[in-house]
Structure formats: structure tokens, C-alpha cells
Amino acid sequence: GAVVSQHPSWVICKSGTSVKIECRSLDFQATTMFWYRQFPKQSLMLMATSNEGSKATYEQGVEKDKFLINHASLTLSTLTVTSAHPEDSSFYICSAPGASSGYGYTFGSGTRLTVV
């Protein structure tokens, strides 16, 4: 079935540094990638939608300069958390419409970001 590979699984970084999270569609082309953020014991909050070859669409309240999204190819979308702060610590998950998963969406395994 459709697989979205997300890396890293977890990362610890110092305040002020930047962290890049990658999501790759392994056996299908993902023209669209959704990026979510999930706080402990809470639901998924959509941050932005990336489309291959065009600018990402950010949800209201999400700082586009802080959360840089790039969708450089049909199989790769990246989220870069710039100048990270402890409040950016969260679980980040990507999702793409999965070609072989029927009408569902295929999710990456998530990235646990801890900013110290």
C-alpha cells in the first residue's frame, strides 16, 4: 500500500536552531502534503498544505516564516522549524492522499520535536 516515510522520528534541538522534517512518498506521487501538529492528548491541528511546485497554504494563526514548507518534488515535502523555541515542542505529522489506500489519507509516522 501507499507509504509515507517521515524522518526523523524524534529530534532534540537547542533553542534558536532550526530543524528540518522530511516526508517522502515511497510508492506513489504526492502532489499534496498536509502538515499537522499534535499536542499531548489532543487532536491534530492542520498547520499547512503543501503542493508540489507552488507555495504552501498556511492555516490561520500559523507563522509561515517560522514553519517553512517546501514541496520540491512529487515525492518529497519538508517542514523546517526555524529558530525553534520550547513552545514549538510537539508531535508533527504529515499526510498525503494515498493512491493505493483508497479514499483514505496516508500518514507519516510522526516526528517528536523537543526544544531545550
Add this chain to the structure above:
Amino acid sequence: GEDVEQSLFLSVREGDSSVINCTYTDSSSTYLYWYKQEPGAGLQLLTYIFSNMDMKQDQRLTVLLNKKDKHLSLRIADTQTGDSAIYFCAGSGSSNTGKLIFGQGTTLQVKP
């Protein structure tokens, strides 16, 4: 916009049936989904139902959709300890952007 709500916690004994409920506000959702999330992991699609269906059964899973009441439920028969996880319902909403609107998630605890 679409609003999706779920009860937050459900505890059952192994072998019992579990019923997780969800209500939504936007009746224009074409599809409604159930996802499972285990600790520290991404979301796994369990099943989905078209908005023009009332019921869908897939092995131990039964999805019921009451369009009049905008109520969706997931029944897990013969619940096992491996079913312990957070379950999210999600709707596609009226937007054609493909965005999913998630409920808060229901934590299912299965006691041996």
C-alpha cells in the same frame, strides 16, 4: 466550518464490544473516516464510509452513520488489548482542498 466532536475516554474489558461515538456539523462531508493512533506513532486508517451509506462492516469493525443526527460510530467487536489506542473520527468537510477535520480523539483502554 466543520466541527467534529468525540467523547474523550472509553474503558472496556477484553472480549467486550467497544462503541466509539462521533458527531459532526457539516453534512457535506463526502467521506467520514476512522483512524487509530498508537502511542508515539502516526495515524492508521481503519475504515471509511461514504456519506450515502448507513453502515459498513469490515471484519471486527462496524461503522454506523446517521446522517439525520450527524452521528458516526465505530463498533469494535471482541475488543483485544491490542486495540488500546486513540481513535479519531475525521470528516472531509465541504472544502474541496482535501483537508480533513479531526475530532479530539477517544482514548480506548482495554482491560484484560
